[in-house]
Amino acid sequence: MPKFIAVVLVLLGSAGNISMAATPPHQLHWQHEFSAAEQLKLEQWLAFSSQATLNTLGPYPFEMQLYLYRRAGKEPVPWANTWREHSQQVHFYVAPQFSKQQFIADWTAYHEIAHLALPYLGRKNAWFAEGFASYMQYRIMQQAGLIDSATKEINAKFTPQRKHYLHQLSMVETAAQLLSQRRFAAGYWGGAQFFVVAERLLLQQGKAPLNLQIQRYQQCCRLQDTNLQQVIQSLDSVSDSKIFSQLLQQFNQLPAAQFLQLYQL
Ligand SMILES: [Zn+2]
Structure with a gap:
C-alpha cells in the first residue's frame, strides 16, 4: 500500500472553528490503512491539536510532518514520539475506535507537538x-x-x-x-x-x-x-x-x- 500524503488546509474542530494560516502547518503521512471515516476523524484531531499548540507556542518556522500508524490500545494514542533527522516529525500510534472528542481530550498530541518548539537537545x-x-x-x-x-x-x-x-x-x-x-x-x-x-x-x-x-x-x-x-x-x-x-x-x-x-x- 503506497503511502499517501494529505495536506490539511482547513479544518472545523469541534471545540470551535479554526482557520489555518496561509502556510499549512503540517503534512499527514498515512503509514497504515485507515478507512475514510477514520482518516477524516484523525485529520480533524491533528488539525485541531496542531493549531491549538501553535496558538500557544507558534507559529513554527517549519512545516511539521505527522505520521499515523494503527495500534491496538486502551487509550486513543498508546504511543507517540518525535524524530528530527531530516524534518520535524511526530509519529502517532493510534487506536482509531476512540471518538474525535476522546482524541482531542488526550494530552499526547499537545505534548509531542510542543516538543518541536525546541531543537533536539540530546x-x-x-x-x-x-x-x-x-x-x-x-x-x-x-x-x-x-x-x-x-x-x-x-x-x-x-x-x-x-x-x-x-x-x-x-x-x-x-x-x-x-x-x-x-x-x-x-x-x-x-x-x-x-x-x-x-x-x-x-x-x-x-x-x-x-x-x-x-x-x-x-x-x-x-x-x-x-x-x-x-x-x-x-x-x-x-x-x-x-x-x-x-x-x-x-x-x-x-x-x-x-x-x-x-x-x-
Ligand atoms: Zn515527550
Whole structure:
C-alpha cells in the first residue's frame, strides 16, 4: 500500500472553528490503512491539536510532518514520539475506535507537538525537553478550553513525585537519574518544575509569560540553536533577562531538596 500524503488546509474542530494560516502547518503521512471515516476523524484531531499548540507556542518556522500508524490500545494514542533527522516529525500510534472528542481530550498530541518548539537537545538533556513538553501540554489545553487550570494539573502530577527530589543531588541529576531508570513520570514532572519556576520569575519581573517568550524564540532562534546552552542564551535574550541561565545554574547546582524549599514547590 503506497503511502499517501494529505495536506490539511482547513479544518472545523469541534471545540470551535479554526482557520489555518496561509502556510499549512503540517503534512499527514498515512503509514497504515485507515478507512475514510477514520482518516477524516484523525485529520480533524491533528488539525485541531496542531493549531491549538501553535496558538500557544507558534507559529513554527517549519512545516511539521505527522505520521499515523494503527495500534491496538486502551487509550486513543498508546504511543507517540518525535524524530528530527531530516524534518520535524511526530509519529502517532493510534487506536482509531476512540471518538474525535476522546482524541482531542488526550494530552499526547499537545505534548509531542510542543516538543518541536525546541531543537533536539540530546539524551543528556531529556529532562529539559520532557519537562518543557509536559509543562506546555497543559498550558496548551487550558488555552484551548479543554481544562480549567494548567497549574492545578501540573501540581497534581508533581505532588506524588516530589518525594524523589528530597535529597542532596541536584534537580538535573535527580531527573536524569529517574529517566535512566525509566521512571518517566517522576523525571518528566521534576523537569517541568524548571518551567513552573521560570514562569513565576517572568511574572515577578514584569515580563511576558513563558509561552510568549517561546513564540518570540520561534522567530529569532529556533532554526539556529542546536544545544541547550544556546537555547538558554536565546531565552534570556528574548526575555531580556537572566532568568533562564540563572535558573539552570540553580537546577544544576542546588541540592534538589533545597531548590524545592527555595521556591516552595
Ligand atoms: Zn515527550
